Amino acid sequence: MDIFKFLNLSNYNKRAIIGGVIATIFTGIGAFALGNLSGYEAKELIRSSLPGFNTLCNTIVLASATILALLLTLISVSSGSKSKLNKSHYKHIILIAKIDTVVFVAAMIIFQFFNLPVTEADNVPSDWYTYIYYATLIISSILSGGLISVVLMLFNAVVSIIKVVGLDIEDHPLLQGDDENND
Known part of the structure; x- marks a missing residue:
């Protein structure tokens, strides 16, 4: 996929984004399973589903804000490690933060x-x-x-840190001196 080369994404990030796209498609299929609706039916469905939609937006806003805070903890653990991590790790965290912020802002605006x-x-x-x-x-x-993409990317970052810091894996791509852009 050329877009992944353009964005310079690692394999883990590609998988996380593909996972989010697959989740979007599966949850979106429900929209087309209902078939055609009349205006009155749609109005009634909006009335009954809007509280759940608002709850979803609230949950996404809360989760996104929490993930941003968790990224600060991840940076703290990363920088406090005796292992020297390469720039790709920090670029990965920046990408997670960017996507998470977009999701946060979108959910907040849509909620309003x-x-x-x-x-x-x-x-x-x-x-x-x-x-x-x-x-x-x-x-x-x-x-x-x-x-879902953000959570999968965060999962990949946490697993990589656990392997480097907790399990002392010495040949991990995150360690400085390895120029690969994989996590």
């Missing part, structure tokens, strides 16, 4: 947007409800896939 009482408005055309409902399903799939 979907807190508007659209189902209570009288001047919204009924066919818009169908689009709004499908948008919530697609957006929730994308946010979930993004968070």
